[in-house]
Amino acid sequence: MISPDYPGTVKRTVEEIVVAPACSCRLRRRPVPREALTGDVGAARRMGKLIGLDAARLALALQTRPTTRRLRAGRRIRGAARPVGRGPLPDGPIALAIASRRVALPVRDYGPADALEAEAARRAAAVRALDKASASDSDIATANYLAQARGE
Amino acid sequence: MGGQASLPGMELVPAYRDKVFAAIRAAARGARDSQRAARTAATHGACDVTVNRRLQTNGRTIVAQNWDGERDTTMTIIRLDDIDERPIATIVGYGTHPISCSRTRTG
Numbered sequence: 001m002i003s004p005d006y007p008g009t010v011k012r013t014v015e016e017i018v019v020a021p022a023c024s025c026r027l028r029r030r031p032v033p034r035e036a037l038t039g040d041v042g043a044a045r046r047m048g049k050l051i052g053l054d055a056a057r058l059a060l061a062l063q064t065r066p067t068t069r070r071l072r073a074g075r076r077i078r079g080a081a082r083p084v085g086r087g088p089l090p091d092g093p094i095a096l097a098i099a100s101r102r103v104a105l106p107v108r109d110y111g112p113a114d115a116l117e118a119e120a121a122r123r124a125a126a127v128r129a130l131d132k133a134s135a136s137d138s139d140i141a142t143a144n145y146l147a148q149a150r151g152e
Numbered sequence: 153m154g155g156q157a158s159l160p161g162m163e164l165v166p167a168y169r170d171k172v173f174a175a176i177r178a179a180a181r182g183a184r185d186s187q188r189a190a191r192t193a194a195t196h197g198a199c200d201v202t203v204n205r206r207l208q209t210n211g212r213t214i215v216a217q218n219w220d221g222e223r224d225t226t227m228t229i230i231r232l233d234d235i236d237e238r239p240i241a242t243i244v245g246y247g248t249h250p251i252s253c254s255r256t257r258t259g
Contacts (some may be wrong), residue, residue: 038253
């Protein structure tokens with residue numbers, strides 16, 4: 001999983017405890033963490049640590065067993081869109097290998113930090129200057145968006 | 153790696169996507185040549201971190217913590233060991249959006 005948010009901490013936590021590479025998967029259209037939309041990198045670390053510790057606890061409690069292939073070509077399993085397998089699958093232990101590669105995330109050029117700080121202060125001031133009694137919802141939403149936006 | 157083409161930084165995506173696909177292909181080729189017999193097990197449990205995200209307020213539904221809403225705390229685990237029960241890998245499934253930091257920095 002590649003993410004600047006909590007999945008990275010989940011991965012590292014599980015790997016430290018179970019002592020094996022870990023992969024963290026998430027599903028779309030799901031809820032949010034207890035700490036969400038905070039703007040705080042520490043929140044991602046805290047949520048990731050909590051999830052990772054629960055994952056490691058479950059993983060360590062498991063006893064694995066030798067596994068053999070059971071699916072036959074053309075067999076349809078429940079929930080699958082189409083039959084599984086192109087040809088006969090041999091019986092025998094599952095063979096497995098783990099490999100990983102690192103790919104650096106591209107980073108946008110945001111320019112000098114001083115200029116960004118000044119722009120952020122200007123946009124925040126625009127929000128504070130709004131008259132809540134007379135400003136339209138659109139003005140408030142726009143100012144709020146610009147205050148939060150980065151590098152537009 | 154989708155998203156609206158008009159979003160800031162989207163011009164960086166095609167080259168990044170190509171790098172990721174190339175890395176996946178290289179990893180798969182490397183793994184193919186180093187397979188070993190494995191043991192597996194799977195289970196599920198619960199993790200209490202997740203919270204419903206649809207909050208009704210002033211007649212609108214917004215994305216925010218709805219502490220009383222329904223939620224699914226299920227966590228699924230697959231563990232893969234070598235034949236001597238030494239861990240090879242762990243796969244963790246947990247359904248919560250990675251938006252602890254901010255909605256503008258999801259992954």
